[in-house]
Amino acid sequence: MNRRQLIPLAVAAPLAVLPLFLNAYWIDVLNSIGIYAMLGLSLNLIVGHAGLFNLGHAAFYAVGAYTAAIVNTTFGIPVLLLLPVCGLAAGLFALAVARPIIHLRGDYLCIVTIGVGEIVRIALVNNLFGITGGSNGIFGIARPSIFDLTLRTPLHFYYLIWIFVALTVFVFHLLEYSRFGRALNYLREDDVAAEGSGVNTAHYKLMAFVVGAGWAGMVGNIYAAKMTIISPESFTFWESVLMFAIVILGGSGSMPGVLLGAFLIVGLPELFREFANARMLVFGAAMIAMMVFRTQGLIPSRPRIYRIPAVEKGEGRA
Amino acid sequence: MKRVILLCLALLLVQGTAFAADSIKIGLMGPITGPWASEGAEMKQVVQLLAEELNQKGGLLGKKVEVVTQDDGGDPRTAALAAQRLATQGVVAVIGTYGSAVTEATQNIYGEAKIIQIANGSTAIRLSEKGLKYFFRTCPRDDEQAKVAAQAIQKMGSKRIAILHDNSTYAKGLADETRGLLEAAKAGEIVFFDALTPKEQDYTTVLTKMKSVQPDIVFFTGYYGEAGLLLKQAKQMNWKVTFMGGDATNNPDIVKTAGKDAAAGFYFVSAPLPKDLPSDEARNFLDTFKKKYGNPPNSIYAALAGDGFRVITQAIAETKSTDPAKLADYLHKDLKDFPGLTGKISFNEKGDRVGEVYRVYRVNDEGQFILQP
Secondary structure, three states, X not given: OOHHHHHHHHHHHHXXXXXXXXXXXXXXXXXXXXXXXXXXXHHHHHXXXXXXXXXXXXXXHHHHHHHHHHHHHHHOOOHHHHHHHHHHHHHHHHHHHHXXXXXXXXXXXXXXXXXXXXXXXXXXXXXXXXXXXXXXXXXXXXXOEEOOEEOOOHHHHHHHHHHHHHHHHHHHHHHHOOHHHHXXXXXHHOHHHHHHOOOOHHHHHHHHHHHHHHHHHHHHHHHXXXXXXXXXXXXXXXXXXXXXXXXXXXXXXXXXXXXXXXHHHHHHHHHHHHHHHHHHHHHHHHHHHHHHHOOOOOOOOOOXXXXXXXXXXXXXXX | OHHHHHHHHHHHHHHHOOOXXXXXXXXXXXXXXXXXXXXHHHHHHHHHHHHHHHHHOOOEOOEXXXXXXXXXXXXXXXXXXXXXXXXXXOOOEEEOOEOHHHHHHHHHHHHHXXXXXXXXXXXXHHHHOOOOOOEEEOOOOHHHHHHHHHHHHXXXXXXXXXXEEXXXXXXXXXXXXXXXXHHHHOOOEEEEEEEOOOOOOOOHHHHHHHHHOOXXXXXXXXXXXXXXXXXXXXXXXXXXXXXXXXXXXXXXXHHHHHOHHHHOOOEEEEOOOHHHOOOHHHHHHHXXXXXXXXXXXXOHHHHHHHHHHHHHHHHHHHHOXXXXXXXXHHHHHHOOOEEEOOEEEEEOOOOOEEOOOOEEEEEOOOOOEEEOO
């Protein structure tokens, strides 16, 4: 085990005992940070690794949350059991929307995703098929339970959320270092070259979209379980912008960066509560300052190093 | 390095806020930022002004009253955080907030922390149907509006009634509720009940359809944009029928859309505008508000937040206690016809305000909204 592998442990250990020293409010702030960390990580796959600008991530988050809420309130299925269903719903939705637009580049794709986000939000407000509850949202989502324990207090959710964050980090770490992750990085840097080397770019881009969206859908489920009420106000364009800012500010493509980004973007406005009216102003100024001093993000992604086994004498010559 | 300095500065500021040694803390949760920021700003002005007045008179139980404001951003997630924050700041009661979904996200947090919550702009019926002991609201519920609308229709002596909504949850709910009440009262006949499609430009089809069944009155429960067009196009068709609207038509823009000619004679049901608040308390308060901030409050929901503050301070003064159970008991049972800014206030066992807040307005020839007796 080398030093770099110890870093996750060094972060996880304090997080595990932290709630013992905090009151319910700060625990709930950490819960919020955890939720946005997961959303940031899922968006990071799309924006950071595949280089696809997605400013409509809140739409997939909303699909997951509403799937959980609707199925739970109509059929009474425990909300945590619906995790895979929500992921699947958001993933399939992403597949359907992204399939025709995935070939768009950069800012064009960005504009379309903004449109998708708004369409979803407005559909929710207009009570689509009479099941989304219109602008009042859906209420009375049953509290989740694990075995006999009903999750109720911020402390319960703290462990649920942060265990899920750890799982997210683990899964996305594996993805990053897989063939899939390398292919995404390749097409981000140069998709013509990638195509030329036999990487099916359309397929990989689409898969990045679907996996990222599906994960956001699962986060939506946890959000719905935590709030027990959801409404369209929680899935506005601003939410998409926040997630995007977390990725860009923290360091596009870098997992520690995204986690730090979530801490700052969600944590700072809470820290600035004392400024009352000006809190968003102070927050904005802080963000601008950070972007001016660190354009590449706070913790930019590092180039990967692969050790080549020592070359035997006589080998490696053309 | 700069970042570190910034962070230290922020921490210092957080630590540095002075804690008043001995005071009664009342929380105010409102949309200080976000889409409804104007509501939140006014709520804060009203409550702070009332607190200042109270403190000048010597405060409560010999202590100063301190208003702790937290921003809910008009969003359920931020509201839940604001509620947790207030719950850890030792407040006795919380006033707020605006928006039913936002309020709902905080109800359980206050309930579990045994903090009295007095909502000011959350009209969804379900909020008070959960049996929460510490939840109150100074605003009326959606079904209250239907009651007033149905009474107004009966009072006008209308026999053939057309009801038109726009399929939104709120408008359809109001339409359904009003129809039910009219049918139960056997007052006239509902000759038309249907929806229009919002955001269209031409409503002559639906108007023609309504005209063919010859109603005496058309009750439209949707929003002011469509209402303005309906009035204008009915006038162009030369159809003279009385139109009435719900409180979503309470907006000066309706006169702009329809034109003064067509808008004249339009009735709508709404909570009173701040300028028409009934009591002496309200008039005095409006004067001081105007003196301090330069303009009268625009929103009735800010005045309702002020009423929330007044009833809870009244309860603390009367019970000489800050025990939430005693205060809730007092508000449920003993507070009767308290002279509030928005009229007399009493609460029923669900925490809903008793008595009619809604009034009927009529648009006059100059396009002004005139309160009907």
